[in-house]
Amino acid sequence: MIRTVNRVLLGLAGLVLLVLGGAVLATGLGWSAPSWWPFDSRNDVLLSKADRTRWRDEGWWWPTVIAVLAVLVVLALWWLLAQLRRGRLAEVLVDSGDGEGALLRGKALEGVIGDEAGALDGVSDASATLTGRRTAPRARIRMLMEPHAAPGLVLRGVSEGALTHARTSAGLDELPAEVRLRAVKHRAERVT
Known part of the structure; x- marks a missing residue:
């Protein structure tokens, strides 16, 4: 099972990185981007100051960020422990x-x-x-x-x-x- 999980996770991570990297590269080279793409010129930044500070004053923002990060840490630890577990019985x-x-x-x-x-x-x-x-x-x-x-x-x-x-x-x-x-x-x- 762990092999299947590893392959699926690596495949999804690779696909996401390939699509995002290709889109950023295409925009950086000056090619036209689709209308939904947030960056439309070479001089755009990844996150503007307004985007970085937009949700700070909302009451739900920080608990949500902390909960998502906690879930990611737990999943990463589970995956790490699954890698270290022996497949054979000693x-x-x-x-x-x-x-x-x-x-x-x-x-x-x-x-x-x-x-x-x-x-x-x-x-x-x-x-x-x-x-x-x-x-x-x-x-x-x-x-x-x-x-x-x-x-x-x-x-x-x-x-x-x-x-x-x-x-x-x-x-x-x-x-x-x-x-x-x-x-x-x-x-x-x-x-x-």
Whole structure:
């Protein structure tokens, strides 16, 4: 989700800056501007003194400015924290029965799931990524399929094999997974 938000925000910011910058440049070069454009000659300023002081005496002006700036600061902080958050799960909490629990490295569990899924018939390569919380992980598995592989059999093998083994060995009640299958690029076979 964060990738989509980043792309949308960057796209909107880029579009706004491109349109405004292009319009200011066109006006500065002496080209005619549309009637709604606030600057119509090279000597115009961005904000005149009257524009800068127009709303100062209004009672609603300063609370509105402060509220808008506060919302922008909160959104900027949310975006910054979302950038710093890890996409992968570093560790999984395993119930060891003593009340303390044990920590299992996320990369170790990812490697085991990926290796077991990659060993299935018809799978050329497989990798796994754990996301979510350490008490409720989710798996994302990407598999590269050989041309002769049957996707249904491979999915059943992953579900009954790698995911079941990972769930039981980590002592998890459930391990939801998203499996993405992609075909290996190969040359067309010639029939003679």
